[in-house]
Amino acid sequence: MIKVNCPSCGASVPFQSTHSIQAVCEHCNSTLVRHDVNVEDIGKMATLQVDASPIQLGTRGEYRGVSFSVVGRIQLHFDRGIWNEWHLTFNDGRSGWLGEAQGTYAVSFLEKVDDSIPDFAQLNSKKNVTLRKLPFHVENVEHARCIGGQGELPFHVAGGYDAPVADLVGADGAFATIDYSEEHPLVFIGEYVEFDDLRLTNLREFDSWTNKITPKVKAFQCISCGSPVTQRAFLQTISISCPACGCVIDISNENLKIISTFDSRTKVKPQIPLGTRGTLKDGEFEVIGFLQRSISVEGVEYSWREYLLFNPFKGFRWLSEYNGHWNYIRSTFHRPKIIGNNDVHFDGEEFRHFQSATATVDYVIGEFYWRVRFGESSVVSDFIAPPRMLSVERTDNEMSYSVGEYIEPKELINAFALKTPLPSRIGVGAIQPSPYKELTEKVGMLTLLFVTLALAIQILTLALSQDKLVYQADMAYKAGDAETSRVSDIFELTGHPSNVMVRTNANVNNSWIYLSMALINDDTGTAYDFGREIGYYSGTDSDGAWTEGNRTDDVFLPSIPAGHYYFRLEPEGAASTSYSIAIYRDVPRWWLFLATIGFLLLLPLGVVWKKRNFESLRWSESDHPMSKLINSEGEDDE
């Protein structure tokens, strides 16, 4: 660090960064330019506008593991308010910039590029630019004006200058700025960063925020009706709605003007009152704006409500409510990749196209960071991967991206300590988490486990069963015999109580034979009585040849204990015929396995049906309702 004495007032002025050639004396506001060991006073620095940036000179932080200090800044004015570029000195000796506007942060570094830089006049939001072999898309083109500087800076900043700049966005949050204020454009390349990721310390303190006092940073009278209007969002909003007459006033500068007027008789009451604070997923936020938007689909109006939330450190968030379903939304500078069928890949996930429609602003109260107008419209495309939604909003001038996450109403009630209940949920929300998703996965895993076990048991049974022929005989039945009953020789059944299969084969043709059978345990005298009919018929008719019945029959007796057995047969029939009988012990079968699989699939199939029903409801209000898909698939098949 080098310290010099201010030539104007004598105060000590430090140069912390070797990159800094200019410093502004904190005492007398003189601009000092360093020439080797001497400093030159080139006059007073223009006074910076009061802003609500949480960053100040001396703020420290960390970027990609390297600590930095904020040693200076330039302040620029652009169409949507104030934008700061904070000069950073890193511990590893680098000099960088932290761009900050309306709660959005980007770290960038001056880079020398060999790429061809397009002229400023050629830039528009459809332009693609390659920088260091990386593709960038022009996001915003601004005729900004540098108001002035503060602290140490690596270049001369006099009393302000015009700064034509273009902001570009690349893949995965990459960010670039091309500064056309010098003869050769300066290229800064970096990335968008989250406030929390910078681990900033020594920030400005906002008493009114910390002490939860409604801030009155700016209060004025409505230029339409004269009612008092108070700005809540620490100078970070540029339009505000008069609570009395409903007109929207541009407050981006001292010359207040009416942007649009609303029908003051139309009142929509926010479910979460303006000024209410609540701690949500990533910090404490205050509701500062409310609007209602609507779309018209096939003549039917669908409206939803949006709440603008503000935190002086983290910027803006949104809550949207439709049919009692709430989404918590924030802007994103990460861009999706289109993967076909209108679907996109974003943040490691596939998002399916849900709906595209032109949304119109119906009603506004509170304040906003853009000039909101009654009736203004934009094309909104939503892509969903429940519980997240990616929304792309297009107007003539810009395209913005946001990511929403479903939030349970009870979570909101707790977060904002609401005393009135929120509207009941109707139907299924676009990104409402399916209660069947996790259940399906768990039931699926269990089903797989059970089916595997059943299969293992079945394979074990097949491997260990005897499947043994224990008796076989050929016999004959003569119609008209007085006594037809027969008994077999004694045979042995071994092993655990198991089944016995009796297979009979009768040489019947257009006839039948009925066999009264008994398997008798010679040891215990227990008899198992049963009867089987075998019939086989064939012929021809107008449809051709036909057959009915079967000459072979299998029957299974369950749980027959081991022992010595014999078989008794008593046939009767219409005609004499020969027949055979074979008795098998412990024959493996498949029906019980298949029945078990059927039982095990009952619940999973029910869960799958419920899940499909839930998804059908979810998609019913989308551009791709499932019933429509089914119908169109059916039509295709035809």
Add this chain to the structure above:
Amino acid sequence: MIRAFMVFGTLVLGAFTYGTYTGASFTPYDELKDVPKSIRNNPGVYRSVYSRLPHK
């Protein structure tokens, strides 16, 4: 519901294991105790009581 399915699945698997082991079947039959030994010598003295299956 998961717990209920675990219980249900375990019961079904248990029933399957028991049924497979004992050779479960739906064949209708009658079980008679202490039939006389004389059947082997004179099968005609035994008259089957089985009458569930109608026949022609």
